Amino acid sequence: MSDRSFLQWPFFDDSHRELADRADQWAAANLANVDHADLDATCKRLVAALGEAGWLELTAVDPRDENSRIDVRSLCILRETLARHNGLADFAFAMQGLGTGAISLFGTAAQKSEWLNKTRTGKALSAFALSEPASGSDVANIAMTATRDGDDYVLDGEKTWISNGGIADVYTVFARTGEAPGAKGLSVFIVPADTPGLEIAERLEVVAPHPLARLAFKGCRVPASAMIGKPGEGFRIAMSVLDVFRSTVAAAALGFARRALDDSLDRVTERELFGAPMSELQMVQGHIADMALDVDASALLVYRAAWLKDHGAARVSREAAMAKLYATDHAQDVIDKAVQLHGGDGVRKGHIIESLYREIRALRIYEGASDVQKVVIARQTLINSKGR
Ligand SMILES: Cc1cc2nc3c(=O)[nH]c(=O)nc-3n(C[C@H](O)[C@H](O)[C@H](O)COP(=O)(O)OP(=O)(O)OC[C@H]3O[C@@H](n4cnc5c(N)ncnc54)[C@H](O)[C@@H]3O)c2cc1C
Numbered sequence: 001m002s003d004r005s006f007l008q009w010p011f012f013d014d015s016h017r018e019l020a021d022r023a024d025q026w027a028a029a030n031l032a033n034v035d036h037a038d039l040d041a042t043c044k045r046l047v048a049a050l051g052e053a054g055w056l057e058l059t060a061v062d063p064r065d066e067n068s069r070i071d072v073r074s075l076c077i078l079r080e081t082l083a084r085h086n087g088l089a090d091f092a093f094a095m096q097g098l099g100t101g102a103i104s105l106f107g108t109a110a111q112k113s114e115w116l117n118k119t120r121t122g123k124a125l126s127a128f129a130l131s132e133p134a135s136g137s138d139v140a141n142i143a144m145t146a147t148r149d150g151d152d153y154v155l156d157g158e159k160t161w162i163s164n165g166g167i168a169d170v171y172t173v174f175a176r177t178g179e180a181p182g183a184k185g186l187s188v189f190i191v192p193a194d195t196p197g198l199e200i201a202e203r204l205e206v207v208a209p210h211p212l213a214r215l216a217f218k219g220c221r222v223p224a225s226a227m228i229g230k231p232g233e234g235f236r237i238a239m240s241v242l243d244v245f246r247s248t249v250a251a252a253a254l255g256f257a258r259r260a261l262d263d264s265l266d267r268v269t270e271r272e273l274f275g276a277p278m279s280e281l282q283m284v285q286g287h288i289a290d291m292a293l294d295v296d297a298s299a300l301l302v303y304r305a306a307w308l309k310d311h312g313a314a315r316v317s318r319e320a321a322m323a324k325l326y327a328t329d330h331a332q333d334v335i336d337k338a339v340q341l342h343g344g345d346g347v348r349k350g351h352i353i354e355s356l357y358r359e360i361r362a363l364r365i366y367e368g369a370s371d372v373q374k375v376v377i378a379r380q381t382l383i384n385s386k387g388r
Helices: 014-030 039-052 056-059 072-085 087-098 101-106 107-119 234-270 282-310 317-341 341-348 352-359 372-386
Strands: 125-128 145-149 152-163 170-176 186-192 198-203 212-223
Touching: 014 072, 039 087, 056 072, 056 087, 072 087, 072 152, 072 234, 072 282, 087 101, 087 125, 087 152, 087 198, 087 234, 087 352, 101 107, 101 170, 101 234, 107 170, 125 152, 145 170, 152 170, 152 186, 152 198, 170 212, 170 234, 186 212, 234 317, 234 352, 282 317, 317 341, 317 372, 341 352
Parallel strands: 125 170
Antiparallel strands: 145 152, 152 212, 170 186, 198 212
């Protein structure tokens, strides 16, 4: 049983505690035997199941209620819980939010009702298409163009590393509309997967596989009404979306770390070495202490960022960056210690600890690499220091 004491922290109210219990029970009942052989089919099945159970309602605003907001603490609780049970289920859940984040935060009523009713019920899958071969960290350097032509925009260029690429029904795509150089000349568009001119150029494989693709846009025409927000607002919209979802990446890392700690606690209390449980060896206790500290410190940073956002902070870039940097880097340490404590089993293909070791790595790269989070933290800390 995982440590639940964090739910008593003042960041939460009773509805969060109840949500955490329900999510844990659902995950235990539904995610024990997720098939990782056919990723596309499994992800579609997971989205359908998450939709049927109502969990996807948390990933986007309710189009029927103009006061509806995304509750970041609920998103984080769900991601932490799903990641603790199954990484692919967390991925399937997270993409429904990231892929539609721009619509939830900046979409018109018509855009929300066209897409969010479907993504919140698992009837459509979504994807977030920002990165390009020459602009991953350097978002302002996006080369893909969107050229106005009458009542339409025509998209030309390439996107890469697009999660859900190949299985998504809708992509939110960032492209250069050229109002100004660099970051101020980008806009974002809703592009249904069946739009002529949008092709899956290549499927990509990574160490912890999930559907991932490089996309080619060749004369891909969308109506001007497909733009989210105004021309030139793309960069600001992308950063606002990441401001919400970065804390949730940290929450997923926390879920992986908590699973590694839980299974390590079972291992060291059940396995005997030199005539006594491993847990009596002081160096083992040293590992357990480090792991428990990393997990709690990560949880504090994750739920602080989420609480701040839910309590009306316009931007939480510094806090979300701290949460993502710390939780992902330290989850890597926690999982590495879990591998050590599990001995040979820790590197045995198919063992949960071996899969966590692979799952955690990409979280330190996507949605802003760890180094980029340091830049964000330093920049904001220096700005804040001017007010001293
Ligand atoms: C599994 C996976 C899923 C992904 N899913 C998506 C998705 O759904 N949608 C999407 O748009 N993108 C996605 N990405 C892309 C991801 O966001 C980029 O890979 C990431 O932003 C890094 O960009 P890059 O790979 O081009 O590396 P680069 O930008 O070339 O960076 C390489 C390294 O340089 C260092 N670095 C970068 N900037 C700085 C700096 N300012 N100071 C110091 N060091 C720095 C970092 O260590 C970084 O890892 C995904 C990537 C992966 C691996």
